[in-house]
Amino acid sequence: MVEKLLCPSMMCANYASLEKEIKNLEEAGIDIFHLDIMDGSFVPNFGMGLQDVEYITKNARVPVDVHLMVESPGRYVEKFANLGASIIYIHPEADVHPARTLQMIRDCGAHPAIAINPGTSFETVKNLLYLCDYVMLMSVNPGFAGQKYLDFITPKFKAFVDEAKNYGGYDVMIDGACSPEKIAMLSKIGVKGFILGTSALFGKGRPYKDIIEDLRKL
Known part of the structure; x- marks a missing residue:
């Protein structure tokens, strides 16, 4: 079992008190802030705005990632790198x-990473893995919070974990319906990072610190 990277999805945060949310999450011991960017084209939804990204990156004391669910993402790499995305x-x-x-992402000083849709296979992307520091498997179809975990994705996690040593040692992450039960199961097979939304972190009525401590123990 590997040490976990716990990454709150800030799309689920309380924007009425965003400064307090950032502070409380950092004090709880989270590792990376996860920011979803959507263009209404690649996925049928719109995500966080540039002002949200800028505010979080300027106020965060831990790394920030951006998940570009957009067409032609190369057009925006420099912009998000300049805003402070790690x-x-x-x-x-x-x-x-x-x-x-x-x-281009690496040349801009950030870690290059890919997100893998439920219908995308290992074989389809394997030649890109040499260039990646992180590989995030989507266990739901991208674009909306609150979806159900797609069980047919589970064997794909093992395939990406097992092959990591052959492609430079990228870290495997999960995004989508990431419940405590799924964290316990997937961490045992070597998944390192967990994007935390409403299934495990937000809206639980408990202090973030208590939840994060419990998730680390799984």
Whole structure:
């Protein structure tokens, strides 16, 4: 079992008191803030705005990632890197030249990463893995919070974990319906990072610190 990276999805945070949310989450011991960017085209929804990204990156004391659920993500890499994103995820399906975009992310000083849709196989993206520091598997279809975990994805986690040593040692992450039960199951097979939304962290009526401590024990 590997040490966990616990990453709150800030799309689920309370924006009426965002400064307090950031402070409370950091004091709870989270590792990375996860920011969802959507364009209404690659996914049928709109996510966080540039002002949200700028505010969080300026006030955060831990790394911030951005998950670009957008068409042609290479057009926006420099912008988000300049805003302070430490990790930039792209969807290979949304980019004509994903290898070039991943190299652009590294050249901008951020960690290159890809997000894998439920219908995308290991074989489809394996040549990109040499360029990635993180690989995030979607266990729901991207674009909306609160969806149910897709059980057919579970074997794919093991495939990406088992192959990591052959492609430079990327870290495997999960995004979507990431409940405590799924964290316990997937951490045992080597998944390292967990994007935390309403299934495990937000809206529970408990202090974040208590929840994070419990998740670390799983």
